[in-house]
Amino acid sequence: MVAFxxxxxxxxGAGLRTWLNxxxxxxxxxxxxxxxxxxxxxxxxxxxxxQEWEVANGQYWHPDYDKLDVYSIKDANQELGEQVDELVxxxxxxxxxxxxxxxxxxxxxxxxxxxxxxxDQIILKLPTDSLQGDKNSLQxxxxxxxxxxxxxxxxxxxxxxxxxKNGTFDAREITITSIFYCDVPGADxxxxxxxxxxxxxxxxFNNRATLLVTANxxxxxxxxxxxxxxxxxxxxxxxxxxxxxxxxxxxxxxLLLIALLAIFDTQVLSIFRRQKEIGTYxxxxxxxxxxxxIFTIEGGMHSVLAALLGAVYGIPFFxxxxxVGLSFGGLDVGITMAEVIYPxxxxxxxxxxxxxxxLAATVVSYLPARKIARMNPTEALKGKIQ
Amino acid sequence: MDDxxxxxxxxxxxxxxxxxxxxxxxxxxLELQKGEFAGxxxxxxxxxxxxxxxxxxxxxxxxxxxxxxxxxxAQLSQKQAAHLRNHHIGFIFQTYNLLPVYTVYENVxxxxxxxxxxxxxxxxxxxxxxxxxxxTDKEKSKPSMLSGGECQRVAIARSMVKxxxxxxxxxxxxxxxxxxxxxxxxxxxxxxxELGVTFVFSTHDEKVMQYLKRKISLADGRVVKDETVMADxx
Numbered sequence: 001m002v003a004f005x006x007x008x009x010x011x012x013g014a015g016l017r018t019w020l021n022x023x024x025x026x027x028x029x030x031x032x033x034x035x036x037x038x039x040x041x042x043x044x045x046x047x048x049x050x051q052e053w054e055v056a057n058g059q060y061w062h063p064d065y066d067k068l069d070v071y072s073i074k075d076a077n078q079e080l081g082e083q084v085d086e087l088v089x090x091x092x093x094x095x096x097x098x099x100x101x102x103x104x105x106x107x108x109x110x111x112x113x114x115x116x117x118x119x120d121q122i123i124l125k126l127p128t129d130s131l132q133g134d135k136n137s138l139q140x141x142x143x144x145x146x147x148x149x150x151x152x153x154x155x156x157x158x159x160x161x162x163x164x165k166n167g168t169f170d171a172r173e174i175t176i177t178s179i180f181y182c183d184v185p186g187a188d189x190x191x192x193x194x195x196x197x198x199x200x201x202x203x204x205f206n207n208r209a210t211l212l213v214t215a216n217x218x219x220x221x222x223x224x225x226x227x228x229x230x231x232x233x234x235x236x237x238x239x240x241x242x243x244x245x246x247x248x249x250x251x252x253x254x255l256l257l258i259a260l261l262a263i264f265d266t267q268v269l270s271i272f273r274r275q276k277e278i279g280t281y282x283x284x285x286x287x288x289x290x291x292x293x294i295f296t297i298e299g300g301m302h303s304v305l306a307a308l309l310g311a312v313y314g315i316p317f318f319x320x321x322x323x324v325g326l327s328f329g330g331l332d333v334g335i336t337m338a339e340v341i342y343p344x345x346x347x348x349x350x351x352x353x354x355x356x357x358x359l360a361a362t363v364v365s366y367l368p369a370r371k372i373a374r375m376n377p378t379e380a381l382k383g384k385i386q
Numbered sequence: 387m388d389d390x391x392x393x394x395x396x397x398x399x400x401x402x403x404x405x406x407x408x409x410x411x412x413x414x415x416l417e418l419q420k421g422e423f424a425g426x427x428x429x430x431x432x433x434x435x436x437x438x439x440x441x442x443x444x445x446x447x448x449x450x451x452x453x454x455x456x457x458x459x460a461q462l463s464q465k466q467a468a469h470l471r472n473h474h475i476g477f478i479f480q481t482y483n484l485l486p487v488y489t490v491y492e493n494v495x496x497x498x499x500x501x502x503x504x505x506x507x508x509x510x511x512x513x514x515x516x517x518x519x520x521x522t523d524k525e526k527s528k529p530s531m532l533s534g535g536e537c538q539r540v541a542i543a544r545s546m547v548k549x550x551x552x553x554x555x556x557x558x559x560x561x562x563x564x565x566x567x568x569x570x571x572x573x574x575x576x577x578x579x580e581l582g583v584t585f586v587f588s589t590h591d592e593k594v595m596q597y598l599k600r601k602i603s604l605a606d607g608r609v610v611k612d613e614t615v616m617a618d619x620x
Contacts, residue, residue, distance in 0.1 A: 002499050002500060002502070005499065006496075006499070009487065009488060009492065010487055012487075013486070013487020013488065014487060276481070276483055277483075277485060277486075279483070280479075280483040280485065282444065282468070282471075283442065283444060283471060283477045283479075283483070284471065284472065284477070284496055284497050284500070284544075285468050285469070285471045285472020285473070285497060285500050286468060286472075286500065287464045287465055287467075287468040288464065289464070290468070377444050377445075378435075378436075378439045378444050378445050381444070381479065381483065383481075
């Protein structure tokens with residue numbers, strides 16, 4: 001305790017020099033928490049949005065279905081069967097029929113994925129109730145990205161061409177009844193949603209689906225269907241987040257290094273400039289190792305003060321950011337990303353960042369302080385540089 | 387009862403210089419009794435400070451023995467030597483060596499902090515020590531706000547606050563004017579007489595010599611004269 005008390009007195013007594021180091025370190029501290037908080041916030045929102053719009057609590061795929069292989073789509077569907085039917089009726093499963101098709105907006109040709117979804121579903125956030133209008137026309141909903149690339153607006157009509165189960169081409173006009181806004185490119189890009197029943201009629205696929213979206217948190221085994229859990233379905237997002245975190249570590253590392261370099265520099269200077277003080281400590285009854293301890297604690301204490309200073313301006317800043325979020329203006333990075341990201345600060349993030357900064361500051365303080373252990377106190381008392 | 391607080395026998399101190407050695411002290415034999423007011427006198431380079439450092443357990447002899455308060459200096463571990471300095475030996479330096487970021491109170495309190503004394507007892511002891519040197523009104527001042535004489539009085543208070551058995555003063559008046567020198571010497575003389583603390587000076591200042599009751603003259607690392615004198619009344 002005495003060492004902490006003495007170190008604290010020395011640190012506060014050093015005045016401006018201390019506060020300059022503490023300010024730089026606190027900036028690094030706040031920035032690390034800010035960056036990781038934003039990444040974690042993005043991750044949480046991304047996972048949440050992807051679940052709400054696309055995957056819910058998991059999906060059952062037809063064994064041949066591969067969403068990255070367009071050739072697998074045509075035949076990757078099967079009958080629902082009794083067990084699945086019951087779960088669909090109970091609102092626990094959502095059948096989705098997927099086929100390739102082509103639209104011709106403004107005379108252009110554009111390949112799309114046509115998805116048939118029951119209009120009364122509530123498992124996904126898709127506004128499928130907009131498909132419940134006129135029974136005689138073919139209504140469709142699309143996302144904002146699809147609307148942008150195809151230059152379609154609500155009430156626009158566009159020609160849709162597809163091949164049925166026998167490979168025969170057919171075509172019909174569809175009417176866009178709703179354009180939904182979602183942050184999940186996987187539920188939006190190049191996709192058109194229509195009524196599940198109408199799509200079965202169009203394709204000649206009776207009571208069949210390509211995949212089933214489940215609302216159950218503990219999904220059961222369905223014969224003939226491959227279950228894909230959230231780890232699999234969100235792997236792309238997780239990988240992107242990890243790569244962003246990796247990139248962030250470099251930036252944070254550089255910033256932390258600058259702050260630690262300032263502490264290291266201060267420590268080295270202190271040991272040169274405070275020789276007489278070191279000698280006096282020894283003369284007053286401290287062992288050289290105790291003096292090493294005081295100097296190490298003194299340097300390490302920069303990080304404690306940095307955490308406190310960081311809290312003074314960081315907490316209000318983080319609380320404010322938590323309220324307003326950080327807008328990325330609808331930036332499209334190819335994976336789920338909300339337009340406004342709200343950071344998420346976990347206790348683990350704050351504790352691990354604090355521990356990292358305190359440990360790093362203590363280590364860089366200890367390295368130069370070791371020199372004191374080899375000092376001759378009689379020379380130190382004279383203030384001679386050793 | 388044995389009143390010898392310092393015993394030096396055949397003490398020699400050498401320092402490595404280049405490929406050889408420089409002998410700073412040669413065959414020193416001395417004994418100092420409790421309550422002495424003695425001085426190591428001699429010109430610069432005569433070995434006064436080296437001898438004080440050995441007595442203060444900041445250094446060890448190359449040959450011979452130095453026994454301080456029953457402890458053989460060469461045999462002490464770092465921790466034991468630190469304990470000896472913290473509890474029983476006070477130091478006063480030519481350049482005061484006050485800790486610049488501490489207040490007068492904190493400087494004096496320092497040694498007591500290491501002794502884990504309670505805050506109340508520390509306060510009492512520090513204020514008493516400041517009273518001895520007449521600086522109770524400066525307890526909150528930093529060393530940079532004090533005159534040289536005041537700084538040295540703080541250093542005396544710091545050395546005395548733990549009520550040591552020995553105080554080692556290395557050229558305590560070298561940076562002071564005549565008036566301040568006499569003031570601090572009188573203070574030390576009073577503390578020596580009232581508390582029975584042994585004072586050992588290293589000096590070549592005539593003003594200090596007037597106060598000494600024993601003068602041990604050193605030249606080229608050897609004791610050339612050891613005389614007991616009656617201090618002039620000042």
